[in-house]
Amino acid sequence: MAVREEGVALRPFSGVDALERTLQETVHLKVTTGVTNATISHSQAFAFEKDELLHCGLHIVLNDVEKITKAATPLVQNDGDIDWVVLAEDGVRAAVRGSQIVKTGAIGELTAEIEVARAEEPNSGLVLGHPHASRTIKFLLVHNKSIDTTSSTKPRTKGAILGAVTFDLLIQPAEETLQPIPLTDELRKEFNIDQSSWFFFKTEAEDMLDSETLDGAFQFYVDDEMLRKYSGAARSIRESFQWTLFGLVVTNLILTIHPLLKSEEAADIKPTSAINRLFQSIYSKSKDFREKWPERISQSPQAALSKALASGNAAAKIISLLESNVEEEQDDHE
Amino acid sequence: MNEPPGYPIITRDNALKLGTRYQKQVAESATKLRKLAPLEDEESYVQTRVLGNYRFDYEVLEGIAHRFFVDTIGLSKMSDKQEMFASTAREIIDSYPPLVVQDLDFWRYLGLVTFRDYVFEINGRMQPGDYGGLDSQIDRWELIEGLRWAFRLAKEPNDEYLSLIREASELAGRTSNVRESYISNIIRPSWAKHQPAARAFIEVALEGEPLFDDFSKGSTKLDRKMNLFQQRVGESQNNVLLPYLDQDEAAVLFRTLK
Numbered sequence: 001m002a003v004r005e006e007g008v009a010l011r012p013f014s015g016v017d018a019l020e021r022t023l024q025e026t027v028h029l030k031v032t033t034g035v036t037n038a039t040i041s042h043s044q045a046f047a048f049e050k051d052e053l054l055h056c057g058l059h060i061v062l063n064d065v066e067k068i069t070k071a072a073t074p075l076v077q078n079d080g081d082i083d084w085v086v087l088a089e090d091g092v093r094a095a096v097r098g099s100q101i102v103k104t105g106a107i108g109e110l111t112a113e114i115e116v117a118r119a120e121e122p123n124s125g126l127v128l129g130h131p132h133a134s135r136t137i138k139f140l141l142v143h144n145k146s147i148d149t150t151s152s153t154k155p156r157t158k159g160a161i162l163g164a165v166t167f168d169l170l171i172q173p174a175e176e177t178l179q180p181i182p183l184t185d186e187l188r189k190e191f192n193i194d195q196s197s198w199f200f201f202k203t204e205a206e207d208m209l210d211s212e213t214l215d216g217a218f219q220f221y222v223d224d225e226m227l228r229k230y231s232g233a234a235r236s237i238r239e240s241f242q243w244t245l246f247g248l249v250v251t252n253l254i255l256t257i258h259p260l261l262k263s264e265e266a267a268d269i270k271p272t273s274a275i276n277r278l279f280q281s282i283y284s285k286s287k288d289f290r291e292k293w294p295e296r297i298s299q300s301p302q303a304a305l306s307k308a309l310a311s312g313n314a315a316a317k318i319i320s321l322l323e324s325n326v327e328e329e330q331d332d333h334e
Numbered sequence: 335m336n337e338p339p340g341y342p343i344i345t346r347d348n349a350l351k352l353g354t355r356y357q358k359q360v361a362e363s364a365t366k367l368r369k370l371a372p373l374e375d376e377e378s379y380v381q382t383r384v385l386g387n388y389r390f391d392y393e394v395l396e397g398i399a400h401r402f403f404v405d406t407i408g409l410s411k412m413s414d415k416q417e418m419f420a421s422t423a424r425e426i427i428d429s430y431p432p433l434v435v436q437d438l439d440f441w442r443y444l445g446l447v448t449f450r451d452y453v454f455e456i457n458g459r460m461q462p463g464d465y466g467g468l469d470s471q472i473d474r475w476e477l478i479e480g481l482r483w484a485f486r487l488a489k490e491p492n493d494e495y496l497s498l499i500r501e502a503s504e505l506a507g508r509t510s511n512v513r514e515s516y517i518s519n520i521i522r523p524s525w526a527k528h529q530p531a532a533r534a535f536i537e538v539a540l541e542g543e544p545l546f547d548d549f550s551k552g553s554t555k556l557d558r559k560m561n562l563f564q565q566r567v568g569e570s571q572n573n574v575l576l577p578y579l580d581q582d583e584a585a586v587l588f589r590t591l592k
Contacts, residue, residue, distance in 0.1 A: 096485050099527050130435075
């Protein structure tokens with residue numbers, strides 16, 4: 001059962017744990033695109049090319065309707081007190097950022113497959129009818145009426161959530177790289193930083209963990225003249241510069257994220273967030289750090305930074321850069 | 335409609351370039367500018383996004399924009415213009431499909447071309463965060479603020495929910511902080527994307543002894559009574575599926591939280 005930070009149980013109804021387990025085991029989302037079929041489970045994500053998202057087929061698949069019904073009905077006073085709902089919610093890059101009840105019905109009418117969207121046809125509705133942002137599909141069982149009850153462990157309010165499973169539909173990020181933005185004198189003035197500053201890391205805490213794009217999570221600026229000269233520099237110099245920038249970005253990221261990880265929002269970092277993807281990529285060689293990076297950064301930002309800067313073959317690459325000779329650089333110039 | 339398929343957009347990169355040129359115009363002006371002079375090559379920054387066979391009706395947009403600029407002539411208070419833009423955003427939502435309305439690049443086009451004068455007038459500048467030159471803090475772009483204000487509260491026949499907080503505030507002799515109340519209680523909270531819940535919140539917050547926010551200097555979080563109520567409503571979405579409730583049902587739930 002989900003528990004709030006202060007220790008209060010969410011959905012505190014007797015039997016809710018068993019129901020949520022049953023839903024997680026038996027309810028899946030079948031995704032159909034022009035080129036692939038896939039089935040994903042609770043809290044998993046499927047990434048689309050942007051064009052595919054508008055035309056994909058989506059079906060909620062219930063492997064054992066009877067088992068779900070049996071797990072759900074003990075929670076309520078009457079068997080008919082439960083409805084199922086399929087809800088679609090916009091990701092953060094949708095302009096409206098709305099929600100859409102796609103389908104709903106009584107639990108007695110549950111079938112083994114619920115069509116959410118038909119493949120090959122343009123999907124419709126406020127959330128499904130556009131390809132501009134990721135979205136979450138939720139299948140929920142809810143109490144369908146408000147009743148008087150003396151039991152504190154039975155739902156009494158219409159809309160009370162008995163159980164839910166969620167699936168994330170993502171847009172495959174286009175070639176996502178850490179691209180510095182030119183830092184001009186005007187921007188230095190705007191950021192209120194010294195005119196000799198050659199680097200600035202800018203972020204808004206409230207967006208950082210949530211954003212689905214890297215430049216929505218943070219922007220890093222590098223002196224415009226440095227960036228102009230970078231393209232004409234020798235390869236080994238360019239690589240050294242890249243390492244310097246990478247080190248600065250990772251250091252700033254970890255310093256900024258460390259305090260945020262103690263907030264309530266951090267408990268629910270979405271797989272769709274760009275920061276999640278970035279740290280999974282940085283820690284790709286370490287299963288432990290890749291899967292538990294928020295915990296590891298929270299425990300020891302210094303150790304997490306050390307681990308991040310050791311990613312890939314960092315030591316070998318740095319040594320090879322130190323060994324590179326002048327002739328090589330001159331060759332590169334030509 | 336004889337337009338070719340597609341609808342107008344400005345990409346993030348082009349928006350930043352175009353917006354920076356407008357901001358330069360502001361910075362280089364010896365006097366305080368009242369309006370920006372349109373750039374001659376503005377059209378070169380605009381692209382057309384083609385999705386299926388959808389054809390954009392430009393005349394409808396021109397009509398909506400014309401009405402907005404005529405209706406705001408003579409309005410001196412910025413908050414009145416912002417409220418008026420929320421009504422205009424509702425017209426845009428009603429006139430075009432989600433394919434267009436949900437596209438941030440379409441709103442960059444509106445912010446830098448169709449409603450550029452409005453964005454500039456409200457902010458007195460053209461910074462990236464005002465029109466969408468960056469992808470961050472989307473709900474602070476001037477037009478997105480109006481869009482979400484409209485989407486969450488507008489309701490036929492007379493869109494009364496768009497202005498209820500202001501009207502109640504004026505009745506109580508409070509004239510400031512109205513816009514901040516809309517932003518922090520309706521535009522930003524994620525639970526308020528469920529329209530009946532957003533309207534029910536306003537209804538319950540203002541009935542009986544109305545709750546208002548005090549953002550003035552020296553005030554504390556405890557002085558933002560509407561905002562404290564909003565936070566309780568936000569917590570309720572962990573246990574209750576708000577989009578499953580109609581406005582009356584949501585209001586019943588929220589009264590127990592007030």
